[in-house]
Amino acid sequence: MVSLTCYGGVNEIGGNKILLEDGKCRLLFDFGMSFKTAFKYFDEFMQPRPLNGLGDWFELGLLPQVKGIYRQDYRGQMGLAEEPLDCQGVFLSHAHADHASYVHHLRPDLPIYGTPATLKIMESVQETAANTPLELTVFKKNFEFVPNKKGDGVRRIKGEERETPRVLRQLKGKVEVGDFEVEPVPVNHSLHGASGFIVDTPAGKVAYTGDLRFHGYGGHLTENFVKRAKGAKWLIMEGTRIDSEGTMKEEEVCSQITDMVGDCKKIVLVNWPLRDTDRLWSVYNAAKKNDRKLVISTKQAYLLDKLAEIGADVPSTNDERIRIFLTRKSWGLLGREGIPPELLAGDYKGWELQYLEHKNVVTYKDLQGSPSEYVLRCDFFDMTELIDIRPPEGSRYIHSVVEPFSDEMFIDREKVDNWLKHFGLYPGITTHCSGHAPGPDLRRIAKEIAPEHLIPVHTEHPEMFKGLAENVAFPEVGKKMVL
Ligand SMILES: [Zn+2]
Ligand SMILES: [Zn+2]
Structure with missing residues (x-):
């Protein structure tokens, strides 16, 4: 049966x-x-x-x-x-x-x-x-006591010995x-x-x-x-x-973003779902048509590098159109005079280190210096970076994500709006279609x-x-x- x-x-x-x-x-x-x-x-x-x-x-x-x-x-x-x-x-x-x-x-x-x-x-x-982290591909055993290496007794399981x-x-x-x-x-x-x-x-x-x-x-x-x-x-x-009867298509979102970028004289900030690679292509093509560079986070770069390993059709992090945004972290040593690479490395996690020397890296100083050359991915968690970037008047924010529909989403959106108001980017423009x-x-x-x-x-x-x-x-x- x-x-x-x-x-x-x-x-x-x-x-x-x-x-x-x-x-x-x-x-x-x-x-x-x-x-x-x-x-x-x-x-x-x-x-x-x-x-x-x-x-x-x-x-x-x-x-x-x-x-x-x-x-x-x-x-x-x-x-x-x-x-x-x-x-x-x-x-x-x-x-x-x-x-x-x-x-x-x-x-x-x-x-x-x-x-x-x-x-x-x-x-x-x-x-x-x-x-x-969620243990999606590597399992990490918890709640086990293991014998001490030296002497008697036991201790809590830790580090790599937890991993399967x-x-x-x-x-x-x-x-x-x-x-x-x-x-x-x-x-x-x-x-x-x-x-x-x-x-x-x-x-x-x-x-x-x-x-x-x-x-x-x-x-x-x-x-x-x-x-x-x-x-x-x-x-x-x-x-x-x-x-829903809605018929908005990805191709239309791409052409709308292209127009929005074309109408902007300074930096364009776009929020889209981190793992939505179709939207990534849309924003990439919009940047390309307007002769701008598309700036992604290290997290997104890491995802693209992982997908490239299996030959997926995604932009390469070495692409001449792509830039990787290295932000200040931990002690904030990035951009400070006289900091040797080994000390700077202490600000970043293992997976991120490979991007410190990447040829396509940009920092807030680059974005500040020539805002009209860039389209930057910027979601709620990136908002503090605006304090470093200081988007000039004439910059633009595009919401390319689903409109809020739950209480939590309305609360988050209000916070995004407050950031946009603070930097003169409110209310931003919306273009999105569903998956x-x-x-x-x-x-x-x-x-x-x-x-x-x-x-x-x-x-x-x-x-x-x-x-x-x-x-x-x-x-x-x-x-x-x-x-
Ligand atoms: Zn689902
Ligand atoms: Zn789904």
Whole structure:
């Protein structure tokens, strides 16, 4: 008997955790964070207690109680004995937090399947995290006492002895796991490496869209996914924007940014999602058409270098059009006279050091000196840099991100606005399009794939899927659906 259970992404946008099993084999599709549930109880500074292992997470329904998938160091904190691995793999559709970030809680021997780009993005997220990194690609054991090297007694486990690389499996084509054959089929969804899945099961073909849209620089990929998924018996489909008719496309965003940059005589500051490589191309092309350099952060440069390792189509950090913004950190020694490189290096973390001597580096002094030559990526966390840069009158700020829709987002936006007012950049200009297909596209997908059963996930409006297939099955959290 093949069955499917949704442990997240039910009546909410994101948090997808879908278990497919047949008695012999159990596979997870995505294991992401539910922002809505998490923010119901917690915020940035008030988080579940690590000391309670998975306990706080289970208590509030942030993680499902599924056997054989979780890390034993956390289970041990709850007094739970070791258990055997009981899942043959988690297949990630893409590297967004609402699909991938709860991998942190999984045991290190549970294989993680993702496209090469998805795994590279996760590696870069873990390595460049500002605070406590999520253990997405390298597991770090906690809560264990180990014998002291000298003398008697024990001490807490620390440093590299905590580390075990997770079992990462690059998805480059079909894989057979148990009775299932899983094929990743690339789709466009704004960041690199996104894919849907087509799974051959003993109960027929199951297709899972992940998150997708039809425009952007890989829009044709999504068309191909729809073709390939035709005739699926079961279709698990995202519905983020089922209630929206919006048709703004990435190509239009690019042309708007190009015009906005053309109208500006001084520095142009643009905020766009850090890992949205389609938007990066749009801003890159806008800078190019206006003969400006595009200045990115070291974090973004690191991501591009990681993606370049697998031959992804992203601008090179050595590109003549790209500049890397080296900011003052820690003791603020950058730009100070007579500081030898080895002392300057002390201001930066390991992953960042490679950029100190990079040929494309710029500092606030360069941006101050010739503001009209640059387009700079600048999000909320970069706002303090404006104190060093001092954007002159005639500079411009572009919001190329989703408009706020939750309380937390409105609060953050107000802070951004205060910074913009302080520097005479308020209110800025907005141009953005979504990484998710709108209602008309979603209805077309359902019609073309024509599944026997349609399961809407990743949506606050599952009821709007009624009538889009012969049968529409509304998932309930933790309730098995027999295929
Ligand atoms: Zn999502
Ligand atoms: Zn996504």
